[in-house]
Amino acid sequence: MAEAPARPSAQAWTPAQPLVEVRGLRTWFPVRSGVINRVVGQVRAVDGVDLDIRQGETLGLVGESGCGKSTLGRSILRLVQPTAGEVRFKGRDILRIGSRSMRRMRREMSIIFQDPFASLDPRQTVADILGEALDIHRLARSTRARKERVSELLGLVGLSGDFAGRYPHEFSGGQRQRIGIARALAVDPSFIVCDEPISALDVSIQAQIINLLEQLQDKFHLTYLFIAHDLSVVKHISDRIAVMYVGKVVEVSPARDLYRQPKHPYTGSLLSAIPIPDPRLERRRERIILKGDVASPLNPPSGCRFRTRCFKAQPRCAETEPPLETVNLGDHKAACYYPLS
Amino acid sequence: MSFAHLLEVDDIHTHLAVKDGTVRAVDGVSFTIDAGETLGIVGESGSGKSMTALSIMRLLPRSGSIVEGKVTFKGRVLTDLSEDEMEAMRGTEIAMIFQDPMTSLNPVYRIGWQVGEPLRIHRHVDTRKSIVAAVDLLRKAGIPDAPRRVGQFPHMFSGGMRQRAMIAMGLSTSPSLLIADEPTTALDVTIQAQILDLLRTLNRDYGTATILITHNLGVVAGMCDRVIVMYAGRVVEQGRTEDVFARPEHPYTWSLLRSIPRLDADEHEPLKPIDGSPPDMVRLPAGCKFTPRCPFAIGRCAKEEPELLAVRNQLSRCWVTQGGVTLDGAGVG
Numbered sequence: 001m002a003e004a005p006a007r008p009s010a011q012a013w014t015p016a017q018p019l020v021e022v023r024g025l026r027t028w029f030p031v032r033s034g035v036i037n038r039v040v041g042q043v044r045a046v047d048g049v050d051l052d053i054r055q056g057e058t059l060g061l062v063g064e065s066g067c068g069k070s071t072l073g074r075s076i077l078r079l080v081q082p083t084a085g086e087v088r089f090k091g092r093d094i095l096r097i098g099s100r101s102m103r104r105m106r107r108e109m110s111i112i113f114q115d116p117f118a119s120l121d122p123r124q125t126v127a128d129i130l131g132e133a134l135d136i137h138r139l140a141r142s143t144r145a146r147k148e149r150v151s152e153l154l155g156l157v158g159l160s161g162d163f164a165g166r167y168p169h170e171f172s173g174g175q176r177q178r179i180g181i182a183r184a185l186a187v188d189p190s191f192i193v194c195d196e197p198i199s200a201l202d203v204s205i206q207a208q209i210i211n212l213l214e215q216l217q218d219k220f221h222l223t224y225l226f227i228a229h230d231l232s233v234v235k236h237i238s239d240r241i242a243v244m245y246v247g248k249v250v251e252v253s254p255a256r257d258l259y260r261q262p263k264h265p266y267t268g269s270l271l272s273a274i275p276i277p278d279p280r281l282e283r284r285r286e287r288i289i290l291k292g293d294v295a296s297p298l299n300p301p302s303g304c305r306f307r308t309r310c311f312k313a314q315p316r317c318a319e320t321e322p323p324l325e326t327v328n329l330g331d332h333k334a335a336c337y338y339p340l341s
Numbered sequence: 342m343s344f345a346h347l348l349e350v351d352d353i354h355t356h357l358a359v360k361d362g363t364v365r366a367v368d369g370v371s372f373t374i375d376a377g378e379t380l381g382i383v384g385e386s387g388s389g390k391s392m393t394a395l396s397i398m399r400l401l402p403r404s405g406s407i408v409e410g411k412v413t414f415k416g417r418v419l420t421d422l423s424e425d426e427m428e429a430m431r432g433t434e435i436a437m438i439f440q441d442p443m444t445s446l447n448p449v450y451r452i453g454w455q456v457g458e459p460l461r462i463h464r465h466v467d468t469r470k471s472i473v474a475a476v477d478l479l480r481k482a483g484i485p486d487a488p489r490r491v492g493q494f495p496h497m498f499s500g501g502m503r504q505r506a507m508i509a510m511g512l513s514t515s516p517s518l519l520i521a522d523e524p525t526t527a528l529d530v531t532i533q534a535q536i537l538d539l540l541r542t543l544n545r546d547y548g549t550a551t552i553l554i555t556h557n558l559g560v561v562a563g564m565c566d567r568v569i570v571m572y573a574g575r576v577v578e579q580g581r582t583e584d585v586f587a588r589p590e591h592p593y594t595w596s597l598l599r600s601i602p603r604l605d606a607d608e609h610e611p612l613k614p615i616d617g618s619p620p621d622m623v624r625l626p627a628g629c630k631f632t633p634r635c636p637f638a639i640g641r642c643a644k645e646e647p648e649l650l651a652v653r654n655q656l657s658r659c660w661v662t663q664g665g666v667t668l669d670g671a672g673v674g
Contacts, residue, residue, distance in 0.1 A: 064529035172618045202385040203556050204634075207600040207614035214611065229529065232559075236602035236612070259604065273534035274604050275559025279582045281605070282563035289538050290531045292485075293499045 013091030018052035019191060019223050020076060025049045025085035027068075027075045031298065044297045045071040046082070047247030050324065053191070058217065058224040060238030060255065062231055062270070064294050067244045069227050073193040076225065077109055078102065089191070107137050110184040114196035116176030120168040126154070126179055127164040133186040153182040156219075157212060174205035181212065191223045199228065210237055231274050235259055240331070243267045246295050246305040249324060253332040263327045263334035266306045304336070312338045344416035346373040347550050348397070348518055353410035355389075355396045364622045366392040366405065368574035376517060377548040381565030381582065383555060385619050389574035390554045394520050397552075398437050399427050414518070432463040436511030440523035442503035446495040452479070453491025456510045463514055478509040483539055501532035508539060515547065522554045537564060558601060562586060570594045573620045573630035580655025588668075590657035592635045595668045629660065637661045637668065 027046040030039040045068040053059045063069045075082045078094055086093045094105055113119035120129055130150045131140070140146035151161030157178040168176055177197060184192050194213065198206040214237065216222060228234050234241055235255050242252040243264065251264040262268040269288040276282055290309045295301050301308050307317040316337055324335040355367035367389045374380045384390040395401050397412050399419065412419040414435065419427065431437075439445045446455060456478055457471030466474065472491060479487040482505040495503060504524060511519060521540065525533035537560065544551055553564055561568050561582060568585050570578040570593065578591035589595040596615045617634040620626070626633060632642040641660050649658040662668065 064531060174618055202619055203558075204385055204597060204600060204615040204619065207602075207612035208616075210602070211611055211614055231530070232602045232604040235604055236606070236609070269531060271604065273530040275537075275557065275563045276603060276605055277558035277562045277586065277598060277601060278603075278605075279562040279586050282559070285563075287534060287538070289534055293501055293532065294529070 015055045017055075017091065019055045019090060020051075020053035020225075021086070021088040022049055022051040022053075022072075022076060023086040023088070025051075025072070025075060025087065026083045027071050027080060028083045041298050044068075044247045044300060046075055047297070047300070049085075049244075049247075049249050051242060051249055051252065053223060053225055054240075056221055056223055057239040058226050058237055060234035060241040061225060061227045061244060062229060062234050062241060063244035064229060064270075066246075066294055066297065068247045068297065069244050070195055072244070073111070073195050073225055073227050077111060077193055079111070103137075107139075107187045108189055109191045109193070110187060110189040111193045111195060112177075112180050112184045112197045115200050116173055116180050117168075117200070119180055120176060122168050125165050125167055126150070129168075129179060130154075130164075130183055130186050133183065137187055139187065149186075153185055154179075156185060156216065157182045172205075173201050174208060177201060177205075177209055178212070181209075181216070185216065185220070188220075189222070191225075193225045193227065195227045196229070197226075198233065199230065206233070213237065231270060232276075243270065246300050247297050248305060248335065250306065250336070251332075251334040252324070253328075253334075257328065257332050261328065261332075261340075263332065263339040264306075264336045265310050265312050265338075265340060267334075268340050269311075312336075312340075314338060344413070346413075347376050347378075347415065348374045349411075349413040350393070350397060351411045351413070353393065353396050353412065354408050355392050355401065355405055356408050357392070357402070358404045359623065362623045365574050365625075366622070367396055369410075370571075370574075370576055372569055372576070372579065374518070374550050374552060376550050377544070378567065379544055379551045379553060379565045381553050381555065381561035381568040382571060383558060383561055383568060384571035385556055387573075387619055387622055388571040390571050391522055392574075393571070394437065394522050394552065394554055398431060398435065398520065400431075400437070429463065432459045433514040434516050435518045435520065436514075436516040437520040437522065438504070438507045438511050438524050440526050442500065442507045442527075443495065445507055446503055448495050450494075451491065452493055452495065452498065452506050455495075456491070456506060456513060459510060459513045474513065475509070478513055479506065481512070482506070482509040483535065484509070499532075500528050501535060504528065504532075504536055505539065508536075508543070512543065512547075512549070516549065518550045518552070519543075520552045520554070523556070524553070525560065526555070526557075533560075540564070558586075558598065570597075573622065573625055575630065575658060576649055576656075577631065577658045578655060579649065584654040588653065590652040590655055590662045590668070591631075591659050592637045592661065592668060593631045596634075596636070629658070637666070 028042040028044050031041040033040045061069045074080045076087050087095050127150045130153050131146050134140040140149055150164050154161050159178055198209050238255045241255050241258045242249050245266050251267045269290050272288045292309050295305050303318040304322050307313040322335045322337045324333050327334045327339050350372050353367050353370045357364040357366045370393050382390045396407050453472045453475040456475035460466040460471045460474055475491050476487045484490055484505050525536050543549055565582050568582045569576050572593050578594045599613045600615050615634055620630055628643040628646050632638045647658050647660045649656050650663055652662045
């Protein structure tokens, strides 16, 4: 596991350092049962993650449902309280700061949710949805300033300012996701967690939203943590990609290298499972079909968690957990004793 | 009995009554499928692909009805059968699996009981034999430890396992047609790969004709011999999968193929999205329904609706390509 550098003070942080540094992060959820609600187990949703998110980059986070990717995203924003570890944002450990400092920090970070139908309050107008964050953080001095900002935000996401008085049900899925993005932008953040932002949208709408996110990133120098299960989308939008399996990051690499030379057998099988829309290519492709299902985060296997489904597993894999180590030149890390060549 | 095709769908019109009017969910869809074939139906939500399948199965919601058209299966007109005759057909000759295997399995019955049910009802097999058969079916569907698994309840199965159980149930009476409606949409990609592999194997080993309904063009590319592209309740393009992907002849297919990011793309280029939104099915525009979003539209498109006619190797419902214009920069490979 990577050695954590000495904790820098807030003043010492420079943009050359990672914007977000995650160290030894654990987020466990207790499972209770019985009449006295005794804790009978822990769901180890995030179980010891070290990860850097660099200023201005898009870090893609992929993995199958239940692997902990959404919990990791929410833990980084402290929307769920992690069990242990550190999340340093611009050098400050946000898990250990008071609520007032945290509120100030919240203006720097934001989130876009998956479901544009469930994440907008149906009884609020668009102006209220977008204005709420402005009010909480006192970002609009007057009613007029608030109104102008709302209309500016709508313009940024390609919607007409006339929509401010309307309600969510009057919009299509793609338009609602634009409103969700405008809400995330309201506080003028530097970091946004995009949690499956396009998976609930129609195929023909997805590209519009991806392009919008990319344009906004350029315009405002945003840093994204882009969580998705669709590797083709993640590969398109990300500079680097981290792959999660049962609470652990098993591989992290520049996007292109990950596709060309996956090192972890899980990444390899994930890539080979994704259908490519080209009939001639699809018929020639060799597939790694994994056995079985994803291991349970309630009781993960010993050693490497992927070993129960892995086609390269050896006795050693069951004994100790492989550390996340550099496998290629430079920027490519994987946690595997027998990486793919 | 001899018949030209295993299944013949002839100009089906299915209407749904909704709050503010009538939705022509399926508006004149025709196609055929032969034994051993895999046919893909692609389209976005609301394009009518699921309603087409439910019309074939006559499993439409209460608000829906087939107002016109004919479905013929092995020479029998399904749309003329009584409900009892249709019920027998569904249990034996045509099987359907759905997107969400949790809601399609009954939570209070054991898996073995449910998988063996079609055999008890339609083949009059006794309970014990039906359970024995269920073990065998589950094994064929790739469920490990099947003798123990038959005694379990659906909630003890993972999503992928439930979908396998549904497939096992569907195949219990050796149907000649399997309709799979988004069978892998709710599943993770590694599990999707397992299920698609299973469907491929069944198709190869038993010659079961398969209609695969999906919004995933990658799945179609890997699975289907032929493909139907639907938009606003209509077939807009139809042809051999290779032809349609290599040189789409409808602007919707063309735009869709360009808009999706590809895993094997090398350079980072901005995606080319399709403008606008999917159509409001209650208030469809006149003429070709794709006109408001179409980069190739000409004057005629907004006024008259084109027919589905032969263009090169496939069928396309487009004035532009029917007029001999090539959609350029399209296609893959």
